[in-house]
Amino acid sequence: MIRIKGITVAFGGVKPLRELSFQLSGAICGLIGPNGAGKTTLVNVLSGFVTPVAGEAEAFGTRLLDMRPEARHAWGLARSFQTPQIADDLSVAENVMVALDPLSLPGAERSQRLAMVLAETGLAPRAHVQGRRLDGFDRRLVELARCKVSRPRLILLDEPAAGLAATERAQLIDLIRALPVPGESMVLIIDHDIDLIAAICEQTAVLDFGTLVACGTTRDVLADPKVRAAYLGEFEEGTS
Amino acid sequence: MGAHKLTTDSIATPAAVQARAWRDGLVAYPGTVAFLLLMAIAVPFLGAFWVRTFTAMLIIAIGAWGVAILQARLGLVSLAGIAMIGLGGWIALRLNHATGLPFEVVLILTAAITAMVALVLGLPALRHRGLLYSLLTLMFAAAFHVIVSSVGFPDGGSGFWGRVTGSTQRMLMPRPAIAQGHLAYFFYVLVVVALCFAFSQVMLRSRLGRAWAMIRISDSVAQSCGIRVGWARAKAFALAGGLAGVAGCLWAGSVGQLDGRSFDPLQSLLLFGLVVVAGPWSMIGALLAGFLYRVFPAILDSLGVTGHVATMIFGAALIHAIVTAPRGIAGQLEDLFAAISRRLDTERKRQ
Numbered sequence: 001m002i003r004i005k006g007i008t009v010a011f012g013g014v015k016p017l018r019e020l021s022f023q024l025s026g027a028i029c030g031l032i033g034p035n036g037a038g039k040t041t042l043v044n045v046l047s048g049f050v051t052p053v054a055g056e057a058e059a060f061g062t063r064l065l066d067m068r069p070e071a072r073h074a075w076g077l078a079r080s081f082q083t084p085q086i087a088d089d090l091s092v093a094e095n096v097m098v099a100l101d102p103l104s105l106p107g108a109e110r111s112q113r114l115a116m117v118l119a120e121t122g123l124a125p126r127a128h129v130q131g132r133r134l135d136g137f138d139r140r141l142v143e144l145a146r147c148k149v150s151r152p153r154l155i156l157l158d159e160p161a162a163g164l165a166a167t168e169r170a171q172l173i174d175l176i177r178a179l180p181v182p183g184e185s186m187v188l189i190i191d192h193d194i195d196l197i198a199a200i201c202e203q204t205a206v207l208d209f210g211t212l213v214a215c216g217t218t219r220d221v222l223a224d225p226k227v228r229a230a231y232l233g234e235f236e237e238g239t240s
Numbered sequence: 241m242g243a244h245k246l247t248t249d250s251i252a253t254p255a256a257v258q259a260r261a262w263r264d265g266l267v268a269y270p271g272t273v274a275f276l277l278l279m280a281i282a283v284p285f286l287g288a289f290w291v292r293t294f295t296a297m298l299i300i301a302i303g304a305w306g307v308a309i310l311q312a313r314l315g316l317v318s319l320a321g322i323a324m325i326g327l328g329g330w331i332a333l334r335l336n337h338a339t340g341l342p343f344e345v346v347l348i349l350t351a352a353i354t355a356m357v358a359l360v361l362g363l364p365a366l367r368h369r370g371l372l373y374s375l376l377t378l379m380f381a382a383a384f385h386v387i388v389s390s391v392g393f394p395d396g397g398s399g400f401w402g403r404v405t406g407s408t409q410r411m412l413m414p415r416p417a418i419a420q421g422h423l424a425y426f427f428y429v430l431v432v433v434a435l436c437f438a439f440s441q442v443m444l445r446s447r448l449g450r451a452w453a454m455i456r457i458s459d460s461v462a463q464s465c466g467i468r469v470g471w472a473r474a475k476a477f478a479l480a481g482g483l484a485g486v487a488g489c490l491w492a493g494s495v496g497q498l499d500g501r502s503f504d505p506l507q508s509l510l511l512f513g514l515v516v517v518a519g520p521w522s523m524i525g526a527l528l529a530g531f532l533y534r535v536f537p538a539i540l541d542s543l544g545v546t547g548h549v550a551t552m553i554f555g556a557a558l559i560h561a562i563v564t565a566p567r568g569i570a571g572q573l574e575d576l577f578a579a580i581s582r583r584l585d586t587e588r589k590r591q
Contacts, residue, residue, distance in 0.1 A: 087453035103466065111255070115253060
């Protein structure tokens, strides 16, 4: 469960988030909104890269804002980025191992986790391939594997399916579905892709101009006239 | 996606991944090995002057490799490469004259102390990359030059500065017992270069090297992986400082005494430029930077052309590297050899 309470972010005179409050509690949840809505800013607040001027953020009862960014990884936060961030001069396995390195784990546990995540993402045959030799989909998979290997409680995926072909997208959706452990962890997907959100997210929050437009079950949210007006560009009946 | 049986035999385990990374780090640079072997075979036939010149080249290559690691692996521009070597030389001379310890012990102590000084110097820039760190290193280079120009390098005297006064005989730092002659010292330095390269490769392909790779992408990416960016960056300063310390000690051992005029801040700027031109990504780039810094001007001199012309040529080469070859000469050589290798593979398959 993630709870946002009165988050306000200010960059000089610009406020990308204004007293934002909502709560999401599904295993896989969505965060949508048009460009400039404040989605990535909120993800950066949760990751620790942006410090809000006011508000609180809790995940599974822990106050995230009290922790330094790298400490959030140890607590159990993992994230991907809009453009996959892979070190070209490291192998696939090394790119994944990076997320295990700061954790104090026994060697056997590290081995088990690495082996498992490489197998599950289908990257095992390419474990020793250098990052520079990977195509766009494999780079996405490596980032997803890196998110998963530390067994985080909260996984933030920023536009995970951007630029993927239909078959790759379907494969990615299967992998995302397998990410959360019910009751123990959750995935928050930030995306423009309504079809992706509708397909896998139990609950969804919609932002526009840094404020909440709607929050609830994905089906209800996507049927909400305010959402359709603000996000999908449709007009409510009786308006012109 | 069904349940997977956990096996560690057929796919990558962290130990296997680490072992492979180290193996790749050490053997995936045949060009560097070939370069060092070629020098070992050819330089002894070139005469005493060129033996000394190539020895100096190897010494500079160690310092250049530290500058290259900071630039390519962490995106940090160090403009104090030569000054740090000079600092290493100062520490080596001071230690040697004060303690009389064997050369090898002085070498290790110098590397350790210079590493610590580099770490302390880098502390203000731990949370920054770019201009602040570059300015800090440039200021250090200028300050070091002012100090060694006015005070000089230790020459066997007493006190902190270790300078002799009056008519007391100045002392030279002796070379290692096993490498008294010019040629023997050349081979000694060659072995130290190989050890420094191997050590740094082990670092680059370890947990710390992976952290540096993430920091190079961005601090945010590194932090999202749980990496303490400041701490990891401090270790890079220490590694580069340690390499400079080794280079400084070898330089002091090579000539017995150092002169402050050799450590003008412009020399540090020149070294950084040459690292970019030669290629900061590979060790062969560091060797080429050393070649351009010490051997190329000497070749021009031997041809009757003033070595100062080299600076103009380096300026043009720097522009060329920035515009067309961001991986430098070493990168272009690697691409060339890769293309030849592919061509040969294709021919082999046809047959």
